[in-house]
Amino acid sequence: MMKPPGRQAVVTGLGVVTSIGSGEETFWRNLLEGSTGLKPVTVFDTSGHTNKLACQIDEIPLSLYNQEEIRASGRATRILVPAIEQALRSAGLDQEASADCRIGLCVGTTMGDIDPLENALHGQRSRAFGGPHEITGQIQKMMRLQGPVWTFTNACAAGNFAIARAVDEIAAGRADIMIACGVDSLSWVAFTGFSTLRAMAPDKCRPFDAARKGLILGEGAGVLVIESLEHAILRKARPRARLLGYGMSCDAHHITQPDPAGRGAARAMEAALRMAGLAPGAVDYVSLHGTGTMANDRMEARAQEAVFSEGSLPPASSIKGHLGHTLGAASAIEAVMSVKCLETGIAPMTLNLEQMDPECSIPVIRGQSRPGKYRTILSNSYAFGGVNSSILLAACTSD
Template sequence: MRSIAVSGISVISSLGSNIEQTWSNMLNKQSGVSQVTLFPVEDQHNRNACEVKDLKSICIPEVYEKGRATSLLITAIDDALFDAGLDESFLQSARCGLSVGTTMGELNGLSREGAHMKYGPHLLAKNVRDYYELGGPSWTLTNACAAGNFSIAKAMDELQSGRVDVMIAAGVDALSWVAFTGFSSLRAMSPDFCSPFDKDRKGLILGEGAAVLILESIEHLQKRSRNSKAVIKGYGLNCDAHHITQPDPDAVGAITAMQEALQHAQLSPKDIQYVSSHGTGTRANDSMESKALFKCFGSGITTSSVKGNIGHTLGAASVIEAALSVKIINEKIIPPTANLHQVDPEVEVHVIKDHPANFDGENIISNAYAFGGINSSIIIGK
C-alpha cells in the first residue's frame, strides 16, 4: 500500500485566518470563545461560540456572496494550493479531484425565518468545482463530526487507485443558528469554555472553520521536485450504531477504528507516539476516548485536544486536526490542551496541559467520532 504525500496544508479558525496564526495562538493556550454575533442568541441558554472574525475581509467578493461555508472553504483551498506550490492553471490541466467533509454544508439562506436561497451540503463541492474548473472526481462526505477524516480517506483511495494525481481533501462548517440550537437542545454545550478531559468539564463549545490537505502520489510530487510535509499512511472507519447521539461506553468501535488504521498502515501500537484526540469536552465522549486510547496503547500514550482553543468545528474538525498534526511533525512540538486544569482521574493516559510538549516521534493518529456511532482514525507520519 502506497503512502500518500501531503504537499500543502491550511487552516482557518477562530484563532486566525491562516494556519500560522492558529498555530501560534494554540501554543500560547489562546481561546477563540466569544459571545455569538452571527445570529440572535438572547433566547438561548448558551451564548458562546468560536466565530471566525472578519471573514469578509479575507475573501474575494464573488466568493463571499456564495455563502459563509463556501467562503471559508475556497479561502482555505487557496492557501493550501499556495503552500503546495500549485496554481489554478495546473488544476485545470491536471487530474485533480476534490473531497469535502461537512456536517451542515452551505446554509446560506437557511435561518430562523426559513429558506430563501439554495442550500445544502452538495453546494460546497459544486461551488469549488465551478470556481477552479476542476475536471476530476468530486465527493461530498456528510458523516457528521467525523466527515473530515472520511474526506481524507476518500482522497487517499482516489490517489491509490491511480484515478487522480492530486486530491484536495477538505473539511468545512460555518457557525449556524440551526446547529447551535440543535446542540443546545441536547444539553451538550458548555455555558463558558470547553475543557477537554478536565474533571469538571461541562460540555462542548461550537466553532467554525475550514482546513485543507493537498494530497499527491509520491511519484507525482517527485515529478514536481517538491518535498512532502508528511504522509498519510492509513485509516480506519466504522459505525458501531450504539446510539443516535451517545458514544459506546465500552469504546469498541473507536478501538476497532484505531486497530484498522494501524493494520492499513502496517504499523503496530508501539509505532504511535501521539494521538490527536477528538476530545470534545463532553463527559461521555472524553471518557469513551480515553478508555479506547488506554486499551490500544496503554497508559504511556500522549494525547491532547484542540477543541478547547477553537471549539468543535463539526465537519471541519478532523481536517483541522490533521493539518495541525502535520505541523506537529514538522515543528516537533505539541500545543497543550486549553482550559485543562485538573485531568479527570478516570483518564488513564497522559494528556498534555499547561505547556507545549516536545514531539520526536514518527507517527500520529488523529481521531474523530460522530453521532450514530461513527468512528474514524487517520495515521499521519513523517
C-alpha cells in the first residue's frame, strides 16, 4: 500500500460516549482508574439467556438537536449524536463555522439502528426506521453536511475503516473536515447471536488471561474530527494527533474464526507501517483488539510476534475489560483512547488480566496504567470473516 498523495491528516476533535462515562476527560479518567461498565442488561429482555450481563450505558447524554427528532431515532443514533457534538466542540467548530466548510461523515457500525427492526420482530411498532444507513442519513440531515458521506459495515473493524476513508477524503481534497465515527448499541440480535456461538463470558471479559471464557458485549460511540494540517492551521485549531497510515486485509480463512497464524492481521499492521514509511521499531504502544476469546487473543499474539522482532515487542493493552466489545464502535473508541495516550504519556491497563496465557507471549500491560514515552501508536481491530484493520497515529510535534 502506497502513501496516498495529498495533505497530512490530523485529529483536531474527540468525542466519546461509553458505559464508563461520556466526554473524553471522564472517559479517560475512568479508564485509567480501572472502571468497568459491566451490569445486568435492561434495554431488552434477557430472561431466555444464560448470560445476562453487558456494558450498558446508564444514561445517554442529551443532544442539542431537536429532542423530538432525537427521541424518534434508534438507540445507536441517540448515542452517536452527542459524541459528534462533543468532537465538534473540542475541535472548535460551531454551527456558523461549520457552514463555511465541506464537512463529510464516515460511520462504522455492525448493527446500525437495529432496535426499530427488533421491535418489529417482536410485534411492536416504532416511529424510527432501522438499519446502518439510517444513522448517516439522519445525521447528514440534522447537521446539513455538505461533504462526502459513507457508511461502513465491516463488523468489529468498521470504526477503523471509517477513519481510513476519512483520511483518504482529506488527502484527496474532497473534504475540508471529516467526522469519523464508530457506533453500536446493545442489540438483542447480537446478544442472542454471540450466546448461540458460545462466545460470551458468564461474568467478565479477561483479555489474554489463561482463564478467559469469552467476550462481553458493550455499547458506545467514538468520534474523531479529521482535517488537513493546513486547514487546521488556517482556522487556528490545535492538531492533537497525526494519522500516518492504515492497513486492511482479509484472511478468507473461516466464516467466523480468524487465521490461527495471524497472517492477515500481520499484513494489515505491515501495510499501515509501509504507508507511514516507518519500521516496526518506531511503534511505542499497540492498542490490541483483545476480545477475551481463546482464538482471537492467541491469533493476535502470533501476529504481533510476526511483525515485531523478538525482544522489541512494544507494550500493549486491550480496553474491552472496561467497556466490553462495542462491535463497530470498538476501534473508533480505541482511536480516541490512543490520542489520549499520545497526549498524556499514559497507557491503560488490561482489566481483569491476572495470569497471562502462556501461549500469548507479548508484553500486555496489567495491574495498573503505565506511564511512558508514547509517540507512535498502532491500533488494531479485527472482525468476523477475517477482516483485519490497523491504523497508525503519532503525536503532534511542537512545530
